[in-house]
Amino acid sequence: MRTLITLLAAAALACLMAATAVAATTLTYANFPPASTFPCIQMERWKDKVEKRTSGALAIQTFPGSTLLGAKNMLRGVQTGQADIGCISLPYYPGVFPAMSALNLPVAFTSTTVASLTMWDLYQKYQPAELGDVKVLTVFTSAPSNIMSRVPVRQLSDLRGVELRASGSILDILSALGARGVGMPMSQTPEALQKGVVKGLVSSFDVLKDFNFAELCRYETITNMPVYPFAVIMNKARWDSLPEDVKKTLDDLGRDQALWTGQYLDKHIHDSLEWSREQYQVEVFTLTEAEHEEIRAKSAGLIDQWKADAAKADLDADAILADMLALKAQYEAEHGK
Numbered sequence: 001m002r003t004l005i006t007l008l009a010a011a012a013l014a015c016l017m018a019a020t021a022v023a024a025t026t027l028t029y030a031n032f033p034p035a036s037t038f039p040c041i042q043m044e045r046w047k048d049k050v051e052k053r054t055s056g057a058l059a060i061q062t063f064p065g066s067t068l069l070g071a072k073n074m075l076r077g078v079q080t081g082q083a084d085i086g087c088i089s090l091p092y093y094p095g096v097f098p099a100m101s102a103l104n105l106p107v108a109f110t111s112t113t114v115a116s117l118t119m120w121d122l123y124q125k126y127q128p129a130e131l132g133d134v135k136v137l138t139v140f141t142s143a144p145s146n147i148m149s150r151v152p153v154r155q156l157s158d159l160r161g162v163e164l165r166a167s168g169s170i171l172d173i174l175s176a177l178g179a180r181g182v183g184m185p186m187s188q189t190p191e192a193l194q195k196g197v198v199k200g201l202v203s204s205f206d207v208l209k210d211f212n213f214a215e216l217c218r219y220e221t222i223t224n225m226p227v228y229p230f231a232v233i234m235n236k237a238r239w240d241s242l243p244e245d246v247k248k249t250l251d252d253l254g255r256d257q258a259l260w261t262g263q264y265l266d267k268h269i270h271d272s273l274e275w276s277r278e279q280y281q282v283e284v285f286t287l288t289e290a291e292h293e294e295i296r297a298k299s300a301g302l303i304d305q306w307k308a309d310a311a312k313a314d315l316d317a318d319a320i321l322a323d324m325l326a327l328k329a330q331y332e333a334e335h336g337k
Contacts, residue, residue, distance in 0.1 A: 025246075026059045027238070030083035032071040035064035037210050038268060039087050039230060042140065042261040046232070046253065053249045058242075060085075075233070078134060084238045085137065090229045091168045098306075098313040099128035100139075102324050103229035104169055105306055106299035108292065109144050109328065110337045112269070113262030115227045116140040117335075118327040120258040123231075125323065128315075135239035137232040137250055138257040142204045143269050145170055145225035148217035149200025150193065152283065156291045165189045165201035169302050170225050174202065176298040190216065205269045214276035221285045223295060232257075 047060035069077040078086040090097045109115040119139045160178040171181035192198045193216045208214040276282040310317035
C-alpha cells in the first residue's frame with residue numbers, strides 16, 4: 001500500500017511538473033556578436049535572472065552569433081516578431097535614434113559603468129519616441145574606444161597617416177587627427193592587419209582577448225574615444241501579452257542589468273589588458289591632458305552635427321546634452337572614472 005501511495009505521489013508530481021513546463025512562456029532572444037563577447041555574456045546573465053525571478057514562468061531561448069537575426073536586421077526582426085527580444089547597436093541605424101545617439105558623442109567616457117548608467121537614466125527621463133514601437137528592457141554601452149596598433153602611437157602626432165580600422169563617428173575623429181580611418185567589419189580586420197592594409201584598429205580593449213588582437217597589435221594607446229550604445233528591445237505585442245507581475249519583474253531588472261553589464265565590462269577590460277601583457281608583452285601608452293583636450297577640440301564638429309540632427313527631430317539637443325554630461329559627472333563621482 002505504501003509503495004502504491006509513493007508511486008501515485010510521484011506520478012502526481014510528474015504531472016504537476018509537466019503542467020508547469022507547458023504553462024511556461026518561452027521567449028526568443030536574438031543577438032549578433034559571438035557568444036563569448038560581452039553583449040552575449042550579459043544576455044545569458046539576463047536569461048538566468050529572468051527565469052529564476054519568474055520561478056520558471058518565463059523561459060528564454062537565446063540565439064547568439066547572428067544565428068537568428070544579424071546586426072543590421074535586428075530592429076526590424078524584433079518589430080515584426082521574428083524574435084521576441086533582440087539586442088541592437090544603435091550606431092548600426094544612422095539617423096534612427098537621434099536622442100539616444102548622444103551616448104556615441106565624443107565626451108570622453110572612461111568607464112563603461114558610468115556610460116551605461118548615464119544611458120539608462122537618460123532613456124528613463126526622455127522616453128524618446130524613436131523607441132516607442134518596442135519595449136526597452138535595458139540599455140548599456142561598450143567600453144571607451146582606444147587604439148590597438150602594430151606601430152607605437154605614443155603621442156597624437158604619431159597618428160599622422162596611420163591606417164586604422166574604425167567605424168561610425170570614430171572615422172571622422174581619426175581624419176581630424178591626421179590618421180586614415182578605414183571602415184570594415186571586425187571579422188575582416190585580422191586579415192587586413194596581417195596583409196598590412198591597416199596598421200591597427202580603434203575599438204574597446206575587450207577585443208584584445210576576445211578576438212586575440214593582442215597577438216597582432218602589441219601597442220595600445222588610451223584615447224577614450226566614443227562608446228557605442230546598445231539597447232535590448234522586445235516586440236511590443238509580445239510584451240503586452242505578458243502578465244503584469246512578469247512585466248514588473250522585467251522592469252525591475254532594467255537598471256540592474258545596465259549596472260551589471262557596465263561593471264562586468266570594466267573588469268573584463270582590465271583582465272584583457274593584464275592577459276595581453278602576460279601573453280604578448282603589450283605596451284600601453286597614455287596621452288597627456290593637452291592631447292586629450294586636442295581630441296575633444298577636433299571632435300567638436302560631431303557634437304554640432306548631432307545637435308543639428310536632433311533639432312530636425314524636434315528634440316531639445318542642448319537639454320539632452322546637458323543632462324548627459326551632468327549624469328556622467330554624477331556617476332563618475334559615485335563609481336570613479
